[in-house]
Amino acid sequence: MPLLPTPGPIRTLALSTLINTIGNGLWMVSSALFLTRFVGLSIGRAGLALTLVALVSLVISTPAGYLADRLGPRGVAIGALVALGLCESALVTVHSMAGFLLVATPMAVLDAAQRAARGAIIGGAVPQDRRVYTRAYLRSVTNVGLTVGAAAAGVGLTVDTRAAYLSLIVADAVTFLLAAAVLTRLAPVASAPRPRSGPRLTALRDRPFLAFVVLDGLLATNFGLFEVAVPLWIAGRTDAPRWMISVVFAVNTVAVVLLQVRAARGTETLDGAARASRRAGFTLMAACLIFPLTAVTHDVPTMILLVVAAGVHVTAELWYSAGGWGISFGLAPDQAHGQYQGTYAMGHQFGQMIAPVLVTALILGWGTPGWLLLGAAFAVVGCLIPPVVRRAAANRAPAGTRSTVDAGT
Structure with missing residues (x-):
């Protein structure tokens, strides 16, 4: 690259x-x-x-x-x-x-x-x-x-x-x-013509797309999991030194800078993007299985597990982001990219708003069972995205470069 x-x-x-x-x-x-x-x-x-x-x-x-x-x-x-x-x-x-x-x-x-x-x-x-x-x-x-x-x-x-x-x-x-x-160095981008009839905010009436936005928002709680719950978990439930919080954040930041473009390969089509979102759900579940192990390990093994868990989490985060972008662009009509991107952002913002309360209640309140429940929820949500995207794609007129989500993948 x-x-x-x-x-x-x-x-x-x-x-x-x-x-x-x-x-x-x-x-x-x-x-x-x-x-x-x-x-x-x-x-x-x-x-x-x-x-x-x-x-x-x-x-x-x-x-x-x-x-x-x-x-x-x-x-x-x-x-x-x-x-x-x-x-x-x-x-x-x-x-x-x-x-x-x-x-x-x-x-x-x-x-x-x-x-x-x-x-x-x-x-x-x-x-x-x-x-x-x-x-x-x-x-x-x-x-x-x-x-x-x-x-x-x-x-x-x-x-x-x-x-x-x-x-x-x-x-x-x-x-x-x-x-x-x-x-100002960009060439002007043509504005969309005003619809002659029908609703203006069509994205808010696009039920299959809104269903995707909700599911994507639920997966977006993984950011709150990492930014809020993981530091509190490390400080309060493990024997790792506090500076390990900085280490896991560094793992995340460096991975995003170096690997986000690579992780986005194959998500230019709807089927590839939907598969990436599903992989993200299962990979988040894997991270939720590793993090609770750090409560019962000690010293170096704990630190190693935290780095591994952070690596697994950021892998899921990369696929989650790439999948969401591919789906949000793939389902948007050419004349409505702005409002569809705005609606897509609503799900992401909603997920980040509810995440601090949700993930801290589950993880810090319930401990290992909370981790397991959250991981299972991520996997279920990830599995729901491909059929929802398939339905949304079926509701649209065929477009030359749009791909239908393969039910068998």
């Missing part, structure tokens, strides 16, 4: 994504401390505020995608990123929960718009057989950007003054503007 794609839309999207996600890394690491230490919110109120903002983003995803289709995704993406930069800079004036929500709520709308528009840009500017590759490449770039941003934010956290946190916010605002500037 070349380090850089050939000049064109993919490279432009990659550079814009890298800049934007460096800023995301700055905010991701510093937001909780900024809100609690300098805005004055309690931990509970800070969590509530961030959850409310996430809900807004979830609800607005499909309408934002429809807007991107109608107005042209390139213009929507650029406009949303510029507005995000201006809103982000306004956070330096926030001193209360109400003030934070006043700024963060429109930011959630704008963020949903730029995400859906990016999906529509890929759908409109990238050849069909390169769309999943593009999403995979951008995910690798995203992990690089988040890592760089998080590392840079560590400087501000070490200084630990209001001025340091405000500097991180301003830097994040600048990355939005720079990412927008890079996207």
Whole structure:
């Protein structure tokens, strides 16, 4: 795999994504401390505020995608990123929960718009057989950007003054503007014509596609499993040193950067993508069988098992992501990539929202039985995706490059 794609839309999207996600890394690491230490919110109120903002983003995803289709995704993406930069800079004036929500709520709308528009840009500017590759490449770039941003934010956290946190916010605002500037190098992507009749938000009426979105969202809880439950499990239920938490996260990050594009091979068609989602379910089950063993092992064997389990988990994560991209692009009508990508994102966001409560209740509350139950659920959900996708594909008019999911694979 070349380090850089050939000049064109993919490279432009990659550079814009890298800049934007460096800023995301700055905010991701510093937001909780900024809100609690300098805005004055309690931990509970800070969590509530961030959850409310996430809900807004979830609800607005499909309408934002429809807007991107109608107005042209390139213009929507650029406009949303510029507005995000201006809103982000306004956070330096926030001193209360109400003030934070006043700024963060429109930011959630704008963020949903730029995400859906990016999906529509890929759908409109990238050849069909390169769309999943593009999403995979951008995910690798995203992990690089988040890592760089998080590392840079560590400087501000070490200084630990209001001025340091405000500097991180301003830097994040600048990355939005720079990412927008890079996207101006893209050729305009044609907007979709307004439907003469029928509903506007067709993705929300596409029941087979919504069924896939729900199942995909349930598989998306694997991110919360790894980000929330696994660190707590390592710290509280194993004798492994705390630094093993960093080791398993490093395994995940490095694997995504190096292997996501390779893992996406074969998912350009619906049948290949559905098989990848099914493999992801069974591989997540395997990870859920390995992690509980670390509660009864000691010292080096525990550390080895944690690394193995993290490797199995990230393998499932790579297949899960690639499968979802292939299915979401394969089932979207050509004139509605924005709203279908927005609806697909809703499932992912929903899964990440319910994951912290769900996985901690099962794993930390029930221990090994909770791991086993969660693993079985992942396998069942993975098995359900191919027939759901097969039904969704059958409801669509034949398209030259779309593949029907093979019932026997």
